[in-house]
Amino acid sequence: MLSVDALGNSISFCLSPGQACDFDGADVLLHNLSTDPLIAGIAYDADQRVLQRLERQGKIAVIPPKRNRTHLREYDKH
Template sequence: MAMVDALGNLVRFVLMPGQRNDLMGVRPRIDGISFDALLADKAFDANWLRAAIFERGAKAVIPSRKNRKTQIDFDAEMYKWRHLVENYFAKIKEFRGIATRYDKTDDSFRANINLTATLIACR
């Protein structure tokens, strides 16, 4: 799970277990970061997350899941900027070791992500 800023630069990331929902890793990632809006996909559509974002005075730009009884409106124009996250993942996958999950341990993979993020930021 990765968070990028408005320019598409990595802010924070965490490796989540494959069997774990990414939604569980959101609360610790947004602590200590100020933002005006949080853009996320449908997987992050949860009432508690929307409430936490609202309490911070920020805007939740998250489309509702299909199975939600009452669909919640979101800013579709602002949501288009979520492509910056997808672009970041495309950038890190340019590095063969990241794209092929070459590292055997979480620590070495995490180190490679940090190294890759540094190289991307220096471009």
């Protein structure tokens, strides 16, 4: 897993086994996140492991909600 800045330059990364869940890397990278908004794919639409953690840190999550959510939350599409 890799985190990059707005220009695509790598900021930090976490190597994990191929069979590991992406959230294992996210747990490591979200702990040291230095940016305010986090832009991620739909796969990271997870309340406890991503969204609530970012909210506690005062960060903005720009992550599209999964279609099967009962409550579709707002996000910046642009």
